Amino acid sequence: MSTFRLGACIVAAACLTGCASEVVRSPASFTPAAGATRAQIEVAEEATVQSSSGYTRVLPAGSLWELRGSIAQGMAYRRVNGIFTVEGAHVHEAFIVISSGRLVGFYLPVEQAYSPAVPVVLKLK
Amino acid sequence: MKKPWIAGIALVLAMLGGCASGPKFETVEAGLATAPANMARIYFYRSTALGAAIQPDVSLNGAIVGKAEPNGIFYVDRSPGNMEVVTGSEVEKKLTFIAAAGEKRYVKLAVGFGVLVYRIIPELVSEEEARKEIGGLAYTGGNPAPPK
Numbered sequence: 001m002s003t004f005r006l007g008a009c010i011v012a013a014a015c016l017t018g019c020a021s022e023v024v025r026s027p028a029s030f031t032p033a034a035g036a037t038r039a040q041i042e043v044a045e046e047a048t049v050q051s052s053s054g055y056t057r058v059l060p061a062g063s064l065w066e067l068r069g070s071i072a073q074g075m076a077y078r079r080v081n082g083i084f085t086v087e088g089a090h091v092h093e094a095f096i097v098i099s100s101g102r103l104v105g106f107y108l109p110v111e112q113a114y115s116p117a118v119p120v121v122l123k124l125k
Numbered sequence: 126m127k128k129p130w131i132a133g134i135a136l137v138l139a140m141l142g143g144c145a146s147g148p149k150f151e152t153v154e155a156g157l158a159t160a161p162a163n164m165a166r167i168y169f170y171r172s173t174a175l176g177a178a179i180q181p182d183v184s185l186n187g188a189i190v191g192k193a194e195p196n197g198i199f200y201v202d203r204s205p206g207n208m209e210v211v212t213g214s215e216v217e218k219k220l221t222f223i224a225a226a227g228e229k230r231y232v233k234l235a236v237g238f239g240v241l242v243y244r245i246i247p248e249l250v251s252e253e254e255a256r257k258e259i260g261g262l263a264y265t266g267g268n269p270a271p272p273k
Contacts, residue, residue: 083251085222093222093249110207110221 023088024052025113030076032069039067041077041098042125049096049103050118053088059103059122065096073114074099076107086115098122144174144263145197151260157200165205165224169247170198171234172258176243181213183234183247191265193234193245198259199266210247220247231255 033039047059065077076095078084086094086106094106097114101124105116160166169183174195182189186209191199193212203224210220210232224230233248233255 081251082253083249085220085249090219090221091246091248092220108221109223110209 020089021053023115025115028071028114030069030071033067041065044125045123047120049120051086052115055087073097145194145265147263147265150198150262150264153264160202163226164202165228166200166202168200168231170259175236179243181245184211194265196262197265198262212245218246222249
């Protein structure tokens with residue numbers, strides 16, 4: 001391989017590995033769910049959701065989610081029987097945000113921010 | 126190269142040479158101190174020898190808590206709240222998550238391939254997934270009491 005081609009490959013690799021976009025988000029005011037017993041929902045059919053950064057995440061059938069509170073965009077649920085994160089330049093634990101039966105985005109509890117998603121209708125048990 | 130087997134041996138040594146040393150986690154776990162009730166326990170583990178030469182520091186909320194040693198595991202107890210994990214590798218990819226009192230969280234230090242070298246990427250995994258991988262890893266944390 002010529003030196004030029006090798007250099008071009010390195011530049012291309014640098015662009016591909018180091019340029020993931022940050023998860024788009026805006027500040028959100030979170031109101032915790034009241035009471036010690038929190039409502040749970042179960043996803044009946046696997047759903048794929050696309051975040052603002054372009055990454056996709058799968059909500060598996062049978063995944064359980066617990067109501068943790070609400071933000072202006074909807075109700076925020078945290079995964080109970082597993083882990084849920086969204087990814088861009090970095091990886092963030094996330095709650096799913098549901099409004100009128102649709103997943104509309106994510107709440108990032110550490111960043112206290114909302115990140116929109118391409119809305120998906122969730123089939124729940 | 127006239128003797129490719131030499132390069133092959135060198136590559137294997139490079140991959141395996143830097144593995145963590147310590148007792149198997151499954152043999153010492155029972156003897157580890159129980160996490161205080163008001164604290165969260167956070168495990169960090171790296172389940173492969175791939176890219177063994179790359180062993181960056183692992184930072185939690187800005188403080189170095191350990192090193193990403195191949196096939197190694199350690200933990201820290203922290204007050205509940207927000208957690209931010211960073212590994213000092215080629216491209217910094219941080220992980221943020223929350224941890225409640227009494228909760229156990231598992232951070233897998235996964236190995237990815239960067240521009241020219243491997244890089245270590247922190248991933249939050251479930252206890253179920255972590256349990257499948259950590260038993261045979263070398264415990265690199267503090268001195269554990271012998272198992273009872």
